[in-house]
Amino acid sequence: MLSVQGLRVAYGHAEALRGVDLEAKGGEITAIIGSNGAGKTSALMAISGLVPVTAGEIRLEGRSILGMKPYEIAQLGIAHVLEGRQLFADQTVEDNLLLGAYTRLPHDRARVAEIMEREMNRFPILQRRRHQFAGNLSGGEQQMLAIARGLMSDPKLILMDEPSMGLAPLVVQEIARILRGLRQEGSTIILVEQMASVALQLADRVYVFENGRIKLSGTGIQLASDPEVKRAYLGG
Amino acid sequence: MLLKLWQALISGLSVGSIYALIAQGYYITYITTGALNFGQGEFLMIGALFGLTCYVVLGLPYALAILGAVLVTGLMGIVLERIAIRPVMRHALSLSWVLSTVAVSIILKNAAVDLWGPEQIKFPSPFGEGVVQIGPAGIFPQELFIIAVALGTVFAIQIFLRRSLLGKALMAVAFNRNAAAVMGINVPRMVVLAFVLSSALAGLGGILIAPITFAWAYMGTVPGIKAFAAAIFGGLENPIGILIGGLIIGVLEQLFGIINSNLKEGITFLFILLALAIRPTGLMGRQEIVKV
Numbered sequence: 001m002l003s004v005q006g007l008r009v010a011y012g013h014a015e016a017l018r019g020v021d022l023e024a025k026g027g028e029i030t031a032i033i034g035s036n037g038a039g040k041t042s043a044l045m046a047i048s049g050l051v052p053v054t055a056g057e058i059r060l061e062g063r064s065i066l067g068m069k070p071y072e073i074a075q076l077g078i079a080h081v082l083e084g085r086q087l088f089a090d091q092t093v094e095d096n097l098l099l100g101a102y103t104r105l106p107h108d109r110a111r112v113a114e115i116m117e118r119e120m121n122r123f124p125i126l127q128r129r130r131h132q133f134a135g136n137l138s139g140g141e142q143q144m145l146a147i148a149r150g151l152m153s154d155p156k157l158i159l160m161d162e163p164s165m166g167l168a169p170l171v172v173q174e175i176a177r178i179l180r181g182l183r184q185e186g187s188t189i190i191l192v193e194q195m196a197s198v199a200l201q202l203a204d205r206v207y208v209f210e211n212g213r214i215k216l217s218g219t220g221i222q223l224a225s226d227p228e229v230k231r232a233y234l235g236g
Numbered sequence: 237m238l239l240k241l242w243q244a245l246i247s248g249l250s251v252g253s254i255y256a257l258i259a260q261g262y263y264i265t266y267i268t269t270g271a272l273n274f275g276q277g278e279f280l281m282i283g284a285l286f287g288l289t290c291y292v293v294l295g296l297p298y299a300l301a302i303l304g305a306v307l308v309t310g311l312m313g314i315v316l317e318r319i320a321i322r323p324v325m326r327h328a329l330s331l332s333w334v335l336s337t338v339a340v341s342i343i344l345k346n347a348a349v350d351l352w353g354p355e356q357i358k359f360p361s362p363f364g365e366g367v368v369q370i371g372p373a374g375i376f377p378q379e380l381f382i383i384a385v386a387l388g389t390v391f392a393i394q395i396f397l398r399r400s401l402l403g404k405a406l407m408a409v410a411f412n413r414n415a416a417a418v419m420g421i422n423v424p425r426m427v428v429l430a431f432v433l434s435s436a437l438a439g440l441g442g443i444l445i446a447p448i449t450f451a452w453a454y455m456g457t458v459p460g461i462k463a464f465a466a467a468i469f470g471g472l473e474n475p476i477g478i479l480i481g482g483l484i485i486g487v488l489e490q491l492f493g494i495i496n497s498n499l500k501e502g503i504t505f506l507f508i509l510l511a512l513a514i515r516p517t518g519l520m521g522r523q524e525i526v527k528v
Contacts, residue, residue: 048418049417050414050417050418069422070417071417071419071421071423074417074418074420080418082414082415082418087412087415088407088411089411090407090411091404091407091408091411098401098404099404099405099408099416099419102401102419102420102421103419106401153419
């Protein structure tokens, strides 16, 4: 689905990514774990076009998307659920969802209404909060809305940045359940996650980032039993 | 005295609604880009003079002259964004737009002197020179027309921003550029739209006000500054505050004008300074609350 080769990203003189290769297969959850500043978020932002790439190649279904504008990449079917939710706090839940379907509007209204019903069923709390301002939702509800907004375009590939950030354990479990459900529906997800235990449990394939490079990669099961991963990321 | 007060109130509301119209333009570009067009007053002037050409020279109906003024200033907004905003907004904290928009305003003033001459030109009122009796006072119909159109436009803009998909997308860009971009919204195009709307609002203000003032190359400077004062006074990010700010400033200057017409500008600005000293974020500006 998506392949990244030799990806480098720099902010001025600071290199955030120093040559990263990764592959996200269709219908799988690909997780990226690693400590703060390892370059996880930069990798997602490079894929969605939010930060310029200094070297390397990014291909979606074999076609290079390098140098495209973020809105063009969104139109190709890549949705990005940004770190820290980044909702339109001064607009309603429903309007946030509508904007999530912006690439399908206004020509595909009927389909968008269907998708909105689908997401309201997936996240019943959003149905109840439909006409409230997104800024008035609780942290967990905001994360649900951020994910739902990402799904509104019916994307081929979903980039999800730290969906568990700042949430209570029970809510994290709820989000994990939803991600598992999405995988069962056949969605393709690249998940960046600070909580390695959650990521290893969910992911088909895991990449461990360190200082802008890939330190390890393997299946979730392989890495969960890797002594180094256990020591560094699972607290055991 | 009561008669004078009544007259000042109506005139103040009509001038104030022009300030509100221009200030609404400041609001739209400020929320989307953090920049203001300090040439708004000159866009008003172009609206008035181009409208005058349509209405008097070409003999078009006033409604078509309004449309022409709005279209021309709207198109100028595209050029403004391209030459004076986009090249200098490479850095988020850049303030170069202050100079570049002032530069555009100077160019426009000089171009207007070349095209229309330096004299004040009478813009014949489309409603004739007569007055209508409202209560005890005689009011120019143009003044009522200004209030209706300007306030109607301010509300229409708000409905556009809050109800239409395009407006929601513009508000999304204003709130969070990156989030808007990954939704598939073409952010640079929305910024252009913001400057088109802003410029067209000023142009509309110009052709509305010209029949009660005069049309000339230097007519825009003072309304541009007063509208800026209204926007700051009302709270730059609050469209309702801006509307009320514009109306208050319009009415105040007319009331001060009764006392002494030479002092009215000075007293009005003094009042705004005092108000801002007491409430630095403006009348209805958001008090920044830091959530931890």
